Amino acid sequence: MAENNLQEQMQKEMIEKDIFNQIKAYAFDYADKSLERHVFPTENAIEQLKIFDEGIPENTGNSKEVLDTLHKFGSPATVSQIGGRYFGLVNGGIIPVALAAKWLNDFWDQNTPLYVTSPITSKLETVAEKWLIQLFNLPKTTVAGFVSGSSMAILCGLAAARFKIFQRLNWDINAKGFINAPKIRIVAGRHAHGTVVKAVALLGFGKDNIEWVDVDNQGRIIFEKIPKLDENTILLLQAGNVNSGSFDAFNDICDMAKKANAWIHIDGAFGLWAAGSEKLKYLTAGIEKADSWSVDGHKTLNTPYDSGIVLCKDREALVSALQTTGSYVVYGEQRDGMLYTPEMSRRARAVELWATMKYLGKRGIDALVYGLHLRAVQFAKELSEYGFNILNDVVFNQVLVACDNDLETEATLKKIQELRVCWCGGSQWFDKKVIRISVCSWATTEADVTRSVLSFVKAREQISIKNNS
Ligand SMILES: *Cc1c(COP(=O)(O)O)cnc(C)c1O
Numbered sequence: 001m002a003e004n005n006l007q008e009q010m011q012k013e014m015i016e017k018d019i020f021n022q023i024k025a026y027a028f029d030y031a032d033k034s035l036e037r038h039v040f041p042t043e044n045a046i047e048q049l050k051i052f053d054e055g056i057p058e059n060t061g062n063s064k065e066v067l068d069t070l071h072k073f074g075s076p077a078t079v080s081q082i083g084g085r086y087f088g089l090v091n092g093g094i095i096p097v098a099l100a101a102k103w104l105n106d107f108w109d110q111n112t113p114l115y116v117t118s119p120i121t122s123k124l125e126t127v128a129e130k131w132l133i134q135l136f137n138l139p140k141t142t143v144a145g146f147v148s149g150s151s152m153a154i155l156c157g158l159a160a161a162r163f164k165i166f167q168r169l170n171w172d173i174n175a176k177g178f179i180n181a182p183k184i185r186i187v188a189g190r191h192a193h194g195t196v197v198k199a200v201a202l203l204g205f206g207k208d209n210i211e212w213v214d215v216d217n218q219g220r221i222i223f224e225k226i227p228k229l230d231e232n233t234i235l236l237l238q239a240g241n242v243n244s245g246s247f248d249a250f251n252d253i254c255d256m257a258k259k260a261n262a263w264i265h266i267d268g269a270f271g272l273w274a275a276g277s278e279k280l281k282y283l284t285a286g287i288e289k290a291d292s293w294s295v296d297g298h299k300t301l302n303t304p305y306d307s308g309i310v311l312c313k314d315r316e317a318l319v320s321a322l323q324t325t326g327s328y329v330v331y332g333e334q335r336d337g338m339l340y341t342p343e344m345s346r347r348a349r350a351v352e353l354w355a356t357m358k359y360l361g362k363r364g365i366d367a368l369v370y371g372l373h374l375r376a377v378q379f380a381k382e383l384s385e386y387g388f389n390i391l392n393d394v395v396f397n398q399v400l401v402a403c404d405n406d407l408e409t410e411a412t413l414k415k416i417q418e419l420r421v422c423w424c425g426g427s428q429w430f431d432k433k434v435i436r437i438s439v440c441s442w443a444t445t446e447a448d449v450t451r452s453v454l455s456f457v458k459a460r461e462q463i464s465i466k467n468n469s
Helices: 003-016 018-036 043-052 063-077 096-108 119-136 150-168 194-202 250-259 271-276 315-322 350-385 406-419 446-468
Strands: 143-147 185-189 210-213 233-238 263-267 292-296 308-312 398-402 425-429 432-438
Touching: 003 018, 018 063, 043 063, 096 350, 119 143, 119 271, 119 292, 119 308, 119 350, 143 150, 143 315, 150 194, 150 233, 150 263, 150 292, 150 308, 150 315, 185 194, 233 250, 250 263, 271 292, 271 350, 308 315, 350 398, 350 446, 398 425, 406 425, 406 432, 406 446
Parallel strands: 185 210, 185 233, 233 263, 263 292
Antiparallel strands: 143 308, 292 308, 398 432, 425 432
């Protein structure tokens, strides 16, 4: 196709909007089916993915056909996340208004490094920052950076800590790097999330230099086991253990760490939202004493993916850490989002975060977060009535389930996944294999929980029949 024909064709598509109507119909078809269909794609659907194995096309194709292929072969090979029976990892559903806002945001296609590249994004980031600080009750000086997820938010929090501690030691880490640098200590609980360890590695601290602190039977740092801290230490705490959902005892630990002038970072990827629930906020008591926090919108809050937030009490430390030169740091009247993130070009992820919080309000956030907890409690209760062992205190949204031995647990989990009524992953909890349930979606109803529990029971029956025959 000649070049100007291509341009004409695309102009036509923008004006006529047929392909957008087409994809809207496909999206609605997907939404209706995926609420009831298998949570995990069938083997046949996965087999059919080989249609995508081809070389880059020589010639320009047809938009409608591209979209047809995507829906026909792509949609059946998705994991049904928008339904109520996906309990793997710690994911999150999607609030309808956030999804709708995302569609508009897609048309906006904003790039968001600076105020001048997108005034609306600058405004919504400013507002979302203020709301998050209020909701989590963080210090007034706190600033937020809108990043891709907690992995990146943790990295930014630790980069700020690194900058600040080295600055106090009269060492410009951005300029001089680690060679001949003074030593910084990293102290973390043995159950710190893998992405925390990754951030430590990426920032050049070295994983082997982490001073590991023993945890109790819920995975919480044991206060008495924390080594003597000093002002050159970064202490890593967590709000929401990725397996058990437990929270470190922030009040006492932070008091002690603050006295030592250590930097405290809290990984609250999904758990920080407990602060938004009247009945659960006891879990986050004391978080305001930390220096930096990382949290996701895309988990507990059910925003679309690509929504992580770094919060830092010390603006100068965060901004300096994320810039290559100090002189670059000029604060305008308006917010320039790139000062608070490692990236320059970014999509306007704050749009959906804002829409979600604007819609839910404090009451809605409370209802959402507490609802996830209630469904988790229901899961634990019903499963234990059927003779499954629940290995954690269900304080938040996580449930750890075991059968009578590891072999049975693993076989049951495999069967649950094959039945596809719901989807859970496996994990290791101290010396035991576990089936790990994470209730993360607003869409999960009491009936979804019961239906999933019955699938657990059926799975266990089927493997015992197989074992006995
Ligand atoms: C999910 C998770 C992370 C990583 O977050 P991403 O958004 O996936 O990058 C970090 N810590 C905890 C506790 C988590 O649950």
